[in-house]
Amino acid sequence: MNERLTEQKSIYLQISEMIETDILRGILLEEEQVPSTNELAKLYTINPATAAKGVGLLVDEGILYKRRGIGMFVSSGARERILAKRKAAFAENHLAPLLAEARSLGISREELLNMIGERSI
Amino acid sequence: MSLICKDIVKTYSGKDVLQDVSLELQPGKIYGLIGRNGAGKTTLLSILTAQNPATRGEISLDGQGVWENRRSLEKLCFSRELNANAESGLASMKAKEYLRIAATYYESWDRDMEARLVSLFELNVKKKLGKMSKGMLSMITIIVALCSKAPYTFLDEPVAGLDVVAREQFYKLLLEEYTESGRTFVVSTHIIEEAADLLEEVIILHQGKVLLSGETQSFVDSACHVSGKAEEVDAAVAGLEVRHVETMGRSKGVTVFLEPGQKIDESRDVSVQPVSLQRAFVALCGEEEHK
Numbered sequence: 001m002n003e004r005l006t007e008q009k010s011i012y013l014q015i016s017e018m019i020e021t022d023i024l025r026g027i028l029l030e031e032e033q034v035p036s037t038n039e040l041a042k043l044y045t046i047n048p049a050t051a052a053k054g055v056g057l058l059v060d061e062g063i064l065y066k067r068r069g070i071g072m073f074v075s076s077g078a079r080e081r082i083l084a085k086r087k088a089a090f091a092e093n094h095l096a097p098l099l100a101e102a103r104s105l106g107i108s109r110e111e112l113l114n115m116i117g118e119r120s121i
Numbered sequence: 122m123s124l125i126c127k128d129i130v131k132t133y134s135g136k137d138v139l140q141d142v143s144l145e146l147q148p149g150k151i152y153g154l155i156g157r158n159g160a161g162k163t164t165l166l167s168i169l170t171a172q173n174p175a176t177r178g179e180i181s182l183d184g185q186g187v188w189e190n191r192r193s194l195e196k197l198c199f200s201r202e203l204n205a206n207a208e209s210g211l212a213s214m215k216a217k218e219y220l221r222i223a224a225t226y227y228e229s230w231d232r233d234m235e236a237r238l239v240s241l242f243e244l245n246v247k248k249k250l251g252k253m254s255k256g257m258l259s260m261i262t263i264i265v266a267l268c269s270k271a272p273y274t275f276l277d278e279p280v281a282g283l284d285v286v287a288r289e290q291f292y293k294l295l296l297e298e299y300t301e302s303g304r305t306f307v308v309s310t311h312i313i314e315e316a317a318d319l320l321e322e323v324i325i326l327h328q329g330k331v332l333l334s335g336e337t338q339s340f341v342d343s344a345c346h347v348s349g350k351a352e353e354v355d356a357a358v359a360g361l362e363v364r365h366v367e368t369m370g371r372s373k374g375v376t377v378f379l380e381p382g383q384k385i386d387e388s389r390d391v392s393v394q395p396v397s398l399q400r401a402f403v404a405l406c407g408e409e410e411h412k
Contacts, residue, residue, distance in 0.1 A: 007395065007397045008394070008395055009395065010342060010395075011318055011338075012338070038300045041300060042293065042300070044318070045292045045293060045296060045319060046318040046319065047296075047319055047320065047321045047337075048296075049321045050318065050321070053338075
């Protein structure tokens with residue numbers, strides 16, 4: 001939650017990704033309350049509406065849920081859901097730019113596969 | 122429940138400072154008013170708060186005219202930039218006295234908050250305004266704005282002259298007061314980069330006209346920077362609204378504003394990057410210098 005915001009992406013997306021990352025890292029646990037939008041707004045000095053939009057995205061995806069009058073909580077199964085989502089987006093988010101860079105450097109498919117083969121995951 | 126101005130025109134000695142300005146300020150939002158020097162920001166703020174009459178046009182709060190209307194005026198606070206020079210007659214006034222006068226203007230003036238902010242900013246209120254630095258005078262205008270508790274509060278360049286620590290204190294204070302009270306704030310600023318994330322809505326004033334008024338996020342999302350080999354860039358942005366063109370040899374960079382549904386042709390060999398509110402503003406209002 002204490003990462004710095006960048007200009008490379010919409011703030012509300014960064015807020016929702018930071019909450020997700022905290023869930024993946026076990027900083028936020030399932031069935032635990034997440035900071036309120038006002039707390040997030042103050043921490044990042046951003047408009048509370050922006051923080052609410054980021055949190056709202058996660059509610060729509062079932063990663064967070066609202067307990068009336070109390071606040072937002074991490075859903076059970078949230079960690080699995082985030083993993084599945086990030087895996088599904090992995091090719092688009094990470095492979096596409098890798099391949100684009102390889103193409104402009106003239107790296108062949110074989111060379112690229114070799115490079116990957118030489119590294120342990 | 123909003124502050125509405127319709128077709129405002131302000132003419133000073135034959136020159137239109139504001140031309141057909143129409144805005145609706147909704148309750149419970151933080152608005153940013155940005156524009157270059159001389160764009161008419163201060164004039165607009167003073168007209169919206171009935172401190173200055175418009176040449177033409179109307180301003181109403183919750184359906185009631187604002188001009189000489191006590192009930193409406195009580196809900197408005199315009200904390201002007203303080204100018205403690207000889208003409209203003211404020212030079213020999215102590216900060217303490219200035220704040221005491223401000224307190225009598227606003228029914229809901231918050232004395233506790235006043236004391237808290239004076240000590241937070243480490244202000245010596247026994248000092249005369251004429252002896253204060255620009256930053257200290259900004260602190261006083263911030264104190265007046267926040268402590269007024271007015272439902273519609275307008276701040277003109279509140280961070281001018283403040284050091285970076287005091288500026289961050291101000292942004293946090295503004296957010297704190299906003300989240301606790303739900304008041305509406307309109308903040309004019311030249312330090313766009315720092316305030317951008319605070320502003321739910323942005324109003325861009327350019328040469329006396331409203332160039333844009335809307336959600337900050339959608340405005341920023343509509344703009345992007347495209348760069349690469351000139352021909353590739355031209356092909357990628359063909360038919361789009363292109364601003365702020367910079368070239369160097371064969372290379373070219375442009376800022377593009379996309380209408381809903383428009384897209385950049387990313388099959389071209391170009392880099393597409395997001396732009397900040399500040400860059401988008403410069404692309405929109407800084408054209409002349411680049412022609």
